[in-house]
Amino acid sequence: MSEQPMIEVAALSKTFGENTVLRSVDLKVARGEVVALIGPSGSGKSTLLRCLNLLVVPDGGRVRVGELSFAFGSSARLPGTQALAKFRAATGMVFQQFNLFPHMTVLANVMEGPLTVRRMARPAAETLARSLLAKVGLSDKAEQYPSRLSGGQKQRVAIARALAMEPAVMLFDEATSALDPELVGEVLGVMQALAAEGMTMVIVTHEIAFAREVADRVVFLRDGVILEDGPARQVIDSPREAATQAFLSHFHRQREA
Amino acid sequence: MYQWDFAVVWSYRWLFVNGLGVTLAFTLAIVVLGLLAGLVSGLARLSSFAPLRWLSQGYVEVFRCTPVLVQLVWFYYALPMLAGIEMTATTAGILALSLYGGAFYSEIVRGGIASIETGQSEAALALGMTPAQSMRRIVLPQALKRMVPPLMNQSIIQLKNTSLVSVLAVPDLLYQGQAAAHDSYRPLEIYTVVAVIYFVVLFPLTLLVNRLERRLARAD
Numbered sequence: 068m069s070e071q072p073m074i075e076v077a078a079l080s081k082t083f084g085e086n087t088v089l090r091s092v093d094l095k096v097a098r099g100e101v102v103a104l105i106g107p108s109g110s111g112k113s114t115l116l117r118c119l120n121l122l123v124v125p126d127g128g129r130v131r132v133g134e135l136s137f138a139f140g141s142s143a144r145l146p147g148t149q150a151l152a153k154f155r156a157a158t159g160m161v162f163q164q165f166n167l168f169p170h171m172t173v174l175a176n177v178m179e180g181p182l183t184v185r186r187m188a189r190p191a192a193e194t195l196a197r198s199l200l201a202k203v204g205l206s207d208k209a210e211q212y213p214s215r216l217s218g219g220q221k222q223r224v225a226i227a228r229a230l231a232m233e234p235a236v237m238l239f240d241e242a243t244s245a246l247d248p249e250l251v252g253e254v255l256g257v258m259q260a261l262a263a264e265g266m267t268m269v270i271v272t273h274e275i276a277f278a279r280e281v282a283d284r285v286v287f288l289r290d291g292v293i294l295e296d297g298p299a300r301q302v303i304d305s306p307r308e309a310a311t312q313a314f315l316s317h318f319h320r321q322r323e324a
Numbered sequence: 325m326y327q328w329d330f331a332v333v334w335s336y337r338w339l340f341v342n343g344l345g346v347t348l349a350f351t352l353a354i355v356v357l358g359l360l361a362g363l364v365s366g367l368a369r370l371s372s373f374a375p376l377r378w379l380s381q382g383y384v385e386v387f388r389c390t391p392v393l394v395q396l397v398w399f400y401y402a403l404p405m406l407a408g409i410e411m412t413a414t415t416a417g418i419l420a421l422s423l424y425g426g427a428f429y430s431e432i433v434r435g436g437i438a439s440i441e442t443g444q445s446e447a448a449l450a451l452g453m454t455p456a457q458s459m460r461r462i463v464l465p466q467a468l469k470r471m472v473p474p475l476m477n478q479s480i481i482q483l484k485n486t487s488l489v490s491v492l493a494v495p496d497l498l499y500q501g502q503a504a505a506h507d508s509y510r511p512l513e514i515y516t517v518v519a520v521i522y523f524v525v526l527f528p529l530t531l532l533v534n535r536l537e538r539r540l541a542r543a544d
Contacts, residue, residue: 120450148454152449152454155450155451156452159450160447162446162447164443166441166446166447167447168444168447168448179451179462180451180452183451183453183461184452184453229451
């Protein structure tokens with residue numbers, strides 16, 4: 068590939084107290100690529116994702132998204148609040164627990180980033196927000212408060228809120244894990260549509276079938292190390308590593324049960 | 325059997341009115357200044373800069389762990405000697421009671437902010453907000469709602485604490501009551517009326533707090 072990757076992570080490491088969560092992880096994501104991070108809980112996949120927008124500050128290594136790059140380590144100075152904010156504005160994140168702002172209407176939730184961070188004029192922000200709500204199929208909920216929505220609707224609003232920053236990259240942190248099974252589909256549908264539009268996406272997920280279907284690549288982590296990284300269908304249908312096989316077989320059993 | 329005679333109280337009505345005026349003005353001043361001190365101190369307590377946290381905690385503990393009457397007397401008699409500045413009883417009273425209230429407000433502010441889920445500030449930061457924007461736009465509006473009932477409770481206590489400034493000869497409701505009692509030789513009636521006036525002012529406020537608490541409980 069001649070073009071420089073959209074996301075580049077090199078030698079990333081992170082320790083929480085005694086617990087080493089990431090051990091010198093390298094990862095590249097091309098523009099428009101969809102990468103699914105899978106692995107057992109505690110494997111470091113969520114921490115890796117949170118390092119991509121620096122909600123978790125790595126102890127060492129480099130993180131680059133688009134043009135903005137940061138180095139971490141004992142010699143590197145920690146980025147200042149303004150630099151961090153600018154960096155995060157270029158990535159959208161969707162959380163497992165939605166984290167909608169309960170004191171604002173759905174429309175205000177989606178307008179908040181454009182108004183406060185991008186300093187957009189209110190009418191332009193509202194137009195943008197309404198078009199994004201239409202995109203996730205929630206135009207009729209614009210004036211509601213989040214507490215009145217189902218989990219699936221909340222998560223779709225959260226996706227619209229992240230998209231309102233017009234980010235270069237979207238990060239999904241177990242976006243469907245807190246949902247009732249019958250509501251998972253509507254959220255995955257929105258994510259699939261985004262992927263089809265060419266959005267660069269990194270997805271931490273337990274939805275193996277979805278990862279196989281939508282992701283270009285699947286990355287398997289265990290104990291803070293990338294053990295397998297390859298085309299989605301190949302990794303899921305015929306994993307090379309024994310650890311990946313063990314993880315996926317457990318998953319298949321769970322599915323059939 | 326004691327012969328109650330409330331008729332005598334009527335002739336002192338303007339003393340009570342003036343005293344109540346001073347008490348309410350005092351309360352307003354110490355609630356506003358105290359809230360300011362509490363907000364600053366409460367935010368400092370949550371700062372990532374450790375010396376600010378220590379400063380805030382030191383302030384809170386000093387004012388929580390000494391009697392407010394001692395603080396009043398100290399601000400009026402001791403502080404002017406230390407600092408070499410003259411201070412009226414009113415200034416000393418406002419200063420001491422504002423800082424005393426601020427220590428309690430500070431804990432309410434800290435607790436209110438800490439009660440907001442970390443996911444809220446994470447979502448704000450992920451949008452590209454600075455920590456200050458996240459606090460102002462996302463965390464504080466939600467936290468303030470939860471803080472309102474305890475802040476009002478503390479303000480009710482502050483109104484009652486203003487009666488202590490009478491020891492510095494500030495002409496508040498209690499001080500005027502004392503004057504009237506000495507003048508009329510009817511302390512029983514006078515002090516009963518003073519207590520009733522405090523009650524009449526405060527009881528509706530406690531009802532309001534109760535209603536707010538119920539409404540917030542429903543909203544959650």
